[in-house]
Amino acid sequence: MNTGRVVFVGAGPGDPKLLTIRGMESLRLADVIVYDRLASPQLLSYAKKGASLIYCGKEADHHTLPQEEINFLLIREARKGKYVVRLKGGDPSMFGRVGEEAQMCRDHSIPFEIVPGITSGMAAPLYAGIPLTHRDYNSSVAFVTGHLCEKNAGKEPDWAALASMETLVIYMGVKNLPRIRERLLAHGKDAHTPVALVRWGTVREQKTVIGKLGTIDKEVEQARFAAPAIIIVGEVVRLRESLNWYESRPLFGQRVAVAKRASDEGNSELVIALEQLGAEVMPISLIERCTLDTPLTALATYRWLVFANAQQVSFFTSALRQQRYDVRRLTSKLAVCGQRAFEAFEKQGIFPDLVLDENTSLLAFPDLLALEKEEQVLYAGEGKPQKITLDHGKVIQVIQAGTLEWDGKNPSTKKAGCSFDWLATDDVHTLSALAQFAGDAWSKTPIVCVGKETADAAREMGWKFVSSHADNAININDLKESYAK
Template sequence: MNTGRVVFVGAGPGDPKLLTIRGMESLRLADVIVYDRLANQQLLSYAKKGATLIYCGKEADHHTLPQEEINLLLIQEAQKGKYVVRLKGGDPSMFGRVGEEAQMCRDYSIPFEIVPGITSGMAAPLYAGIPLTHRDYNSSVAFVTGHLCEKNAGKEPDWAALASMETLVIYMGVKNLPRIRERLLAHGKDAHTPVALVRWGSVREQETLIGKLGTIDKEVEQARFAAPAIIIIGEVVRLRESLNWYESRPLFGQRVAVARRVSDEGNSELVIALEQLGAEVMPIPLVEHCTFDTPLTELATYRWLVFENEQQVSFFTSVLRQQRYDVRRLTSKLAVCGQRASEAFEKQGIYPDLMLDENTSLLALPDLLALEKEEQVLYAGERKPQKITLDHGKAIHVIQAGTLVWDGKELSAKKDGCSFDSLATDDVYTLSALAQFAGDAWSKTPIVCVGKETAVAAREMGWQSVSSHEDHAININELKDDRTLNDQGGGT
């Protein structure tokens, strides 16, 4: 039997960028991914095509799959020879039951690996501006689960020891907070000890509630502060007032959907700038949809092939690659409109015969190209397909070599009904695809456009709320003051 393996991966506290590199590599290799409720589903975008995704989220009093079935599922898939990733929120060893699941693998002789993650008990306080240790306040910290705080014989923690700790970090303790408060006070903890609850730490929904141990249960009830949340008890909570860096960012709480071509590698300057200002960036995967339907064998009938922009060049060269067409067979002359279109060809080792102005009129082409009797031009651009018949048998055939479209098959937050506050792009050719993604109300959706050309095109399309940043070198201060971003526009 070809036995597979199980890799337990810590997904981190919520922010998908807090995943470890090893965790990302494991997700890319996985045949099967079994994931928890607290694992950010954006991480599933790392899954390879064809991978099986299985949700086994757990909430209070409601488990999608019982723990025993999860254990059995991991074994059964690995025994089929599959590479199985068990994706757990936070760190798998911090109250994540990885010990039980790993022991099951050992019992069935299934190879396994454990990839640590950033635990929410450390990340959530830091994102709320609360370091767990500070030499002016404490030199010790204890991590404990609130699930043990029940009046069941043999399950009570050592309350006296916990009350003596300078800092307590409590997981899953919101439901049992009244009992936790009562026991700590009974064992000598000062009622004025600062307490913080951090809900949904490290993501845009993050909320922080500050109180005192003596009254914290009533404050939580009044605020209707619900799980999932981390509880921090200790003097270090006082540091939040001066160190609250995350929630004080200008765009904290904003989700901005940003156009991203599937072929792009790394993050654009726009994405980096938005994230530095505290926005949650939701990547919108866009793919090239080729509409170049002219048989390559007929290209010889055209004296000139003219390309309106670098996007049309990209579509055309993609067709050449897909059909394994040797460019040495091209007998037509090549013309491009603008420097960027020329550079797009040059990157492929092809050098155009003529570079025209970016805004060249179609009717100016016969003279600019010195067309002779019966000669034809194939013009690839963003314009409506048509045939322009000229004198002496001359003709211009206008086509679209392709368009960018929203890749609805890719996993995205929109599938889960998540809203976004605005759109953003620094690429004029993504506008139609973003409108497709935004849906019927696209024209009323606020959009941030970097580059004058992009902003002009957005307004011409009919976008009603366009914020323009003319310089392609993103100015963070401009984005910070951007009304389109700060006015909390509506999304889907």
């Protein structure tokens, strides 16, 4: 029997960029990913095509899948020879159930691996400006759960020992906060000890409440503060006033949807600038849809093939690859509008015969291309497909080689329940796909466009709220002003 394996991966506290490299590699190899509600859905974008994605989210009083079923699911899939990733929020060993699930693998002779993750008990305080240790305040930290499972119901923690700790980090304690407060005070903890609660740490919904141990339960109730949250008790909480770096960023709390093509590697300057301002960037996955309906065998009927931009070049070369068409069979001459289109061909080892100005008129083609009687041109652009018949039987056939579309099936950008405040792009070719993603009210959705061409095109399409940046160099101060309007 071909036995697979189970890899338990810590997803980190919420910010998808806090995933470890080893965790990312595991997700890319996985045949099956079993994930919970505290794992960022953006992490699922690392899944390979065809991987099974199984949600088993847990909330306080509702489990999508009972723990026993999760255990047997992991075993069943691994026995099929599958590479199974159990994606768990935070660190899988910190008040999670990775021990039980790993024991189940061991008992059934299933190979397993545990990939640590950044735990919310460390990350959430830091994102709230609270380092857990500081030479002026403490030299010890205790991590404790504020929620006991049914098996340990009635079993009290050592409150005297916990009250003596300089800093306490309490997981899953919001519901039991009045009891925690009462027990710590009863065992000698000063009522004036600073306390912080950080809800949804490291993401745009992060909210922090600060108070004193003696009254923190009332302050939390007044703030209508709910789980999930981390509780920090200790003098280090005082550091938040001077170290609150995350929540004080100008775009904190804003989610910006930015187009991302499958071919994109790394982050664009736009994404980096937005993140530096504190925005949460939501990548909108786009796919290239080839619409080249001219048979490749018919290309020889055209004297020239002309491409309006780099995007149309990309669609065309993709069509060649998909149909395994040898470029050496092309007999037509190649022309491009603009240097970027030339470079797009050059990357494929193809060198166009002519580079035209980006704004060249179609009616100028006969002279610029030295067309002779009854010769034809195939022009791949973004205008309406049409056939232009000129004098002496000369013909310009206008087509679209392809379009960019929103990949609505991509799990990392599922629209349901995933709101955003702005759209942003530095690529004119992504506008239609972003409008598709935004839905029926796309024209009223605020959009930041970097580059005059992109901004002009957005306005021509019908976008009503366009913040434009005249040049392609992204200026953080300009972006800040745009979002402040």
